[in-house]
Amino acid sequence: MIRRNTIPFGPQHPVLPEPIQLHLVMENEKIIQALPAVGYIHRGLEKIAEKKDYIQDVYLAERICGICSFMHSQNYCQGIEELMKVQIPDRAKYLRVIWAETHRIHSHLLILGLLADAFGFENLFMRLWKVREQILNIMEKTTGARVILGVCAIGGVKRDITPELSEYILRELEAVEKQLPELMDSLLKDYSVKQRLIGVGVLPKDKAHELGAVGPVARASGLRMDLRETGYAAYGDLDFKMVVGEAGDCYDRTMVRVKELYTSLDLIRAALKRMPQGPISVAVKGSPPADEVLARIEQPRGELNFYIRGNGTRNLERFRVRTPTFANLPALLHQLTGCELADVPVIAICIDPCVSCTER
Amino acid sequence: MLNHVSEITLDQISTEVWKLKQDGYRFVTMTCCDRGESHDILYHFDKNYELKHLRVTLPRGTALPSISSLFFAALLVENEMKDLMGVQVSGMAIDFQGRFMLAEGSPVAPLNKSIPGIGIQIQDKTPSAPEGTVKS
Amino acid sequence: MINLINSIFRKLTSPTDCLRYPFVKRELPEGTRGRIDIEIDKCTFCGACEKRCPSNALKVTRDPKSWTLNPYSCIICGYCIEVCPKKCIIAHKEHYSPNV
Numbered sequence: 001m002i003r004r005n006t007i008p009f010g011p012q013h014p015v016l017p018e019p020i021q022l023h024l025v026m027e028n029e030k031i032i033q034a035l036p037a038v039g040y041i042h043r044g045l046e047k048i049a050e051k052k053d054y055i056q057d058v059y060l061a062e063r064i065c066g067i068c069s070f071m072h073s074q075n076y077c078q079g080i081e082e083l084m085k086v087q088i089p090d091r092a093k094y095l096r097v098i099w100a101e102t103h104r105i106h107s108h109l110l111i112l113g114l115l116a117d118a119f120g121f122e123n124l125f126m127r128l129w130k131v132r133e134q135i136l137n138i139m140e141k142t143t144g145a146r147v148i149l150g151v152c153a154i155g156g157v158k159r160d161i162t163p164e165l166s167e168y169i170l171r172e173l174e175a176v177e178k179q180l181p182e183l184m185d186s187l188l189k190d191y192s193v194k195q196r197l198i199g200v201g202v203l204p205k206d207k208a209h210e211l212g213a214v215g216p217v218a219r220a221s222g223l224r225m226d227l228r229e230t231g232y233a234a235y236g237d238l239d240f241k242m243v244v245g246e247a248g249d250c251y252d253r254t255m256v257r258v259k260e261l262y263t264s265l266d267l268i269r270a271a272l273k274r275m276p277q278g279p280i281s282v283a284v285k286g287s288p289p290a291d292e293v294l295a296r297i298e299q300p301r302g303e304l305n306f307y308i309r310g311n312g313t314r315n316l317e318r319f320r321v322r323t324p325t326f327a328n329l330p331a332l333l334h335q336l337t338g339c340e341l342a343d344v345p346v347i348a349i350c351i352d353p354c355v356s357c358t359e360r
Numbered sequence: 361m362l363n364h365v366s367e368i369t370l371d372q373i374s375t376e377v378w379k380l381k382q383d384g385y386r387f388v389t390m391t392c393c394d395r396g397e398s399h400d401i402l403y404h405f406d407k408n409y410e411l412k413h414l415r416v417t418l419p420r421g422t423a424l425p426s427i428s429s430l431f432f433a434a435l436l437v438e439n440e441m442k443d444l445m446g447v448q449v450s451g452m453a454i455d456f457q458g459r460f461m462l463a464e465g466s467p468v469a470p471l472n473k474s475i476p477g478i479g480i481q482i483q484d485k486t487p488s489a490p491e492g493t494v495k496s
Numbered sequence: 497m498i499n500l501i502n503s504i505f506r507k508l509t510s511p512t513d514c515l516r517y518p519f520v521k522r523e524l525p526e527g528t529r530g531r532i533d534i535e536i537d538k539c540t541f542c543g544a545c546e547k548r549c550p551s552n553a554l555k556v557t558r559d560p561k562s563w564t565l566n567p568y569s570c571i572i573c574g575y576c577i578e579v580c581p582k583k584c585i586i587a588h589k590e591h592y593s594p595n596v
């Protein structure tokens with residue numbers, strides 16, 4: 001006998017860090033349709049951005065997300081710099097890369113920990129977050145804050161990394177890298193973890209492209225898509241290598257994130273080594289002209305888009321944010337269709353949902 | 361600066377989007393911008409890190425044909441536009457009936473310019489005396 | 497299995513990773529953006545910080561001379577510190593205490 005019923009998953013659920021509801025239409029134990037219901041934390045941030053000064057918006061953009069905050073301010077600043085045709089000093093570009101990559105490491109460690117927690121491996125969760133604490137210490141020591149760094153400004157950055165601090169960062173990264181292999185082995189080679197992740201939530205390559213998936217979700221499906229390849233900021237000089245999976249299941253997504261941790265460590269080291277001397281910012285005068293720009297950047301979760309339109313005054317005409325989770329939601333719905341109810345937490349956490357930036 | 365922008369009309373939307381889909385473009389997002397008498401709608405597509413944009417000028421009160429049958433991902437953006445900008449979209453694959461982002465009792469189309477923001481304290485823009493004239 | 501025993505022994509013999517909080521406090525590094533304060537003697541009450549504050553947490557009046565900060569609105573972004581012409585706004589290392 002087939003019984004059909006609807007189960008609301010969320011908005012408050014032990015595995016979800018932020019409130020999002022998924023309406024799951026079930027046929028016995030199988031999900032036949034999934035629908036998202038968002039809007040629990042809609043803040044009307046785009047409206048506030050139009051009312052504030054374009055420099056105040058840097059602080060606003062930074063607060064869109066509480067995990068990848070630096071990337072948001074970096075993208076906003078890059079967009080405004082493109083709009084106002086400002087050339088920033090080379091050193092600032094390298095400093096931006098360093099902070100962006102520390103953010104990527106801490107974000108990936110956070111989501112890997114949450115994933116471990118979602119399938120009930122609490123010990124691993126705590127140990128991953130202990131490593132993350134060291135990364136947060138690097139950020140606190142170099143910028144003065146742990147997550148909302150507040151160092152990105154239009155025309156450059158606000159703080160410099162002195163040679164002593166650079167020594168300190170290298171030391172800490174060394175310590176972090178020493179701890180990683182043991183943890184990553186238990187995440188990728190453990191029998192029970194493999195049983196939980198392999199073959200769950202498969203997203204084929206053509207479907208990923210059609211649904212517009214971005215970031216680790218798209219790369220795990222075999223799409224070669226990482227905006228860092230375009231060489232924005234200083235990525236062009238740092239021989240960046242993309243990590244691509246093939247199966248497109250939860251295991252590959254985890255693997256892509258784990259390998260990206262190492263890529264980011266290498267990128268920080270290379271950036272510290274090749275960072276040129278010089279000024280860290282240029283003064284910016286005037287207002288954004290009446291023109292429009294679509295700024296893009298690779299965030300830990302994927303491609304982040306800011307549509308910025310000026311109107312010649314100090315306020316912006318329109319500021320629209322398209323975050324990676326918003327682009328990954330259709331892919332999530334596709335993965336959920338046809339899976340078991342017990343797999344929903346793992347699949348949902350594997351796209352790395354960041355709901356407050358999705359709803360802005 | 362947006363490069364590769366093609367201005368199209370309302371009835372060209374589905375053919376143009378279909379052509380881009382055949383060329384292997386990926387749907388990035390849509391942007392809606394309030395221009396007073398009309399809404400400016402931009403479709404953004406990407407292929408090998410090259411962006412392509414389509415711009416449609418939508419007069420107020422006109423319905424926008426949905427492209428969610430071609431790109432399912434457009435569904436969420438269209439629903440969001442309907443909620444936040446008050447744009448009528450016809451033929452969406454799933455219609456959330458204006459309850460996608462907003463709850464009951466919230467302002468209608470809050471991102472339009474004619475709606476003042478709620479709870480946003482806007483700074484007093486009146487010019488003040490030159491800085492540092494009063495010594496303490 | 498051997499890994500497991502290894503890591504258990506390592507954990508048993510190594511000191512704890514946590515701080516004994518009420519007795520040992522975490523040291524904040526130099527340059528932490530914490531509580532915003534003002535050196536009121538240097539202030540000219542120009543209002544530059546009030547105009548720029550992204551969250552409207554500051555209120556400056558010339559008559560009577562006063563500088564008020566609403567700690568519940570303050571987002572500790574440090575913009576006021578940058579724009580102050582007299583450089584009299586400072587950020588302490590420690591954060592706001594709950595009984596502000």
